[in-house]
């Protein structure tokens with residue numbers, strides 16, 4: 001039996017837990033790591049930094065020759081565990097935080113084989129039983145809803161940072177990958193196969209450069225990106241970007257039943273608060289125009305609308321509305337639209353601010369984490 005402090009998997013778990021969004025300890029987490037890494041690889045990763053550092057600096061710190069180190073880190077990037085910022089001498093390497101390493105990046109390169117199917121089962125179990133818990137009912141989550149284009153019918157009400165086309169027009173490069181959440185569920189026989197399109201996980205600018213370079217995403221044009229957004233909206237998926245206002249580089253098109261950001265909150269009791277994932281809009285109806293077809297209730301991904309078939313009418317539960325516009329987009333009578341909520345809430349300004357807020361909400365000390373990371 002390996003002593004706890006010498007056990008490479010234990011070291012790796014503790015290393016993950018020193019960063020933001022610490023993954024809960026459990027037998028399943030250990031099984032995931034044993035499935036993904038040899039003991040040597042686990043030991044190596046447990047020494048790598050979460051804060052960006054040059055290969056030269058990491059080489060000196062770990063006492064590994066630079067060329068050998070770069071080869072090992074490039075292999076980890078290709079498996080979805082690390083990032084590289086920039087190129088050439090100044091390129092900085094760092095570990096991805098646990099949520100991205102577990103639930104996002106590895107699935108952009110996933111193949112439908114025995115190894116990934118086993119990983120999918122373990123990941124789903126871990127999310128449902130342990131990891132998803134911290135997401136449940138927490139005020140701040142990593143992504144926020146962007147309404148489907150044109151569902152805010154009054155142009156005066158369009159908020160610039162909540163208008164998808166404002167983002168699309170300003171990005172220079174686009175990539176698309178499979179939806180990591182739906183793919184993970186599709187590979188696990190415990191779940192029904194997703195009925196939604198799979199190729200909808202988009203990245204832009206620096207993240208697109210990275211995804212394309214490392215085979216995690218396929219390059220697409222701006223026009224193709226717009227077509228994917230339209231297809232996702234038609235299908236009933238919810239647009240999301242990172243839950244801050246500047247330098248956004250991700251669009252998720254989510255099915256809340258299978259989404260890492262929604263799966264837990266969707267299953268809360270009917271009047272749950274939905275935190276800052278929601279947009280600053282809410283669905284409004286003109287009862288006179290409504291023909292009682294029930295389509296909006298069928299499409300609403302958050303079960304915020306109930307169809308009373310006998311009376312040909314719908315009942316709306318505003319507390320569940322995330323302001324996505326999925327119901328509005330297909331209403332045959334133009335009877336519903338999105339209007340601004342009475343109280344507008346603000347979103348974190350950037351990745352640093354959301355990191356601070358989320359760490360605090362999880363009971364951690366962001367300053368302490370920052371100092372520890374900088375001391376690498």
Ligand code: SF4
Nearest residue numbers: 290291293294296331
């Ligand atoms: S989709 Fe439109 S017409 Fe049909 S029930 Fe909903 S609001 Fe009414």
Ligand code: SF4
Nearest residue numbers: 300321322324325327
């Ligand atoms: S009612 Fe449902 S579909 Fe419509 S905006 Fe709200 S959450 Fe989205």
